[in-house]
């Protein structure tokens with residue numbers, strides 16, 4: 001008989017469900033067996049002294065682009081999931097804009113098989129909706145697929161869904177969460193034409209939030225919200241970037257009861273339009289990073305629970321691709337390794353509490369997508385944990401970057417708050433700068 005593997009973490013500040021308490025955790029095999037001010041353990045076991053550091057649940061990132069299959073010159077599931085682990089993200093939901101796109105059950109199964117063989121973090125894959133795959137969508141096993149993803153605005157990968165009839169049919173017929181990218185195409189196209197008329201080939205990057213404007217976002221997200229209300233669909237609006245859109249969401253009911261929810265991403269909380277001057281296309285995202293006022297409103301919306309989930313939209317492109325002129329440089333940037341340090345630094349700047357970070361980046365994605373037994377420091381749950389040194393300062397430099405693309409929009413930034421260790425399914429997979437070569441990852445399952 002195989003002996004149980006037991007790990008006791010002592011001298012920790014445990015962060016869970018709005019509380020921080022000094023205590024211990026006992027992990028047996030891949031699950032948390034007990035948490036408390038003191039926990040007893042019998043037999044052979046490992047003890048880890050957390051040295052007074054914080055221990056939080058592993059983050060569940062509900063929006064990443066890991067580029068496999070087909071775009072593996074930018075990233076792979078293996079490279080980016082290692083970076084995620086180093087950043088305290090233990091589970092990810094990956095997007096369908098790969099090549100081939102994840103818009104058939106066959107492609108979806110193939111991605112899962114690739115992740116089973118190569119992922120270092122727990123994984124699940126969203127299924128992409130298109131103008132013509134309704135039959136595939138209706139045949140999905142909703143117990144295995146975390147959600148549908150619809151690009152209601154175009155971005156990397158030509159996945160625009162713009163047939164109103166199809167969108168209505170999808171909204172009316174699926175029980176799955178429908179995660180949407182909202183930017184109105186016609187508005188963007190008209191704005192782009194104006195920019196081309198004014199600047200020709202040399203559109204300055206500062207025009208990006210004017211082309212992919214507040215109006216483009218609002219028009220699209222308000223239409224999606226209206227359609228969800230009419231059809232009863234379960235809508236999750238991705239990467240909110242404007243103050244104006246916050247009026248579309250509510251904070252007077254618990255998350256579990258909400259039918260319309262929203263996500264905000266680290267880059268929209270960190271950068272503002274003032275940063276285009278220095279960061280250039282490295283902070284070109286869709287939706288665009290907008291004004292300082294928008295950024296302040298997003299922090300407020302997050303703290304007021306108008307926004308439910310904190311995520312990354314990790315979307316790597318190569319340095320060479322990003323070095324193109326505005327028109328040709330793709331949108332997106334890598335974030336999974338640095339999102340948590342950025343959030344901890346924002347905590348030190350008085351923008352958010354540690355408890356709120358845990359609520360929005362760990363608990364809420366688990367609740368929203370019905371992720372089974374993860375996202376909390378709870379007895380019986382999988383032992384996905386992050387040991388965090390809240391005081392440690394570190395500067396992002398090229399030598400420590402794990403992304404395949406080898407760059408970060410945060411290069412040169414000094415963060416206060418660092419990941420010391422990551423435990424995945426009961427195994428230490430990241431220790432003081434080193435990611436284990438052995439994967440402990442599992443496929444996420446859903447409690448539906």
Ligand code: DOR
Nearest residue numbers: 155156285286315331332
């Ligand atoms: O900036 C972005 N990049 N936004 C998206 O929605 C897609 C992503 C990508 O895949 O490159």
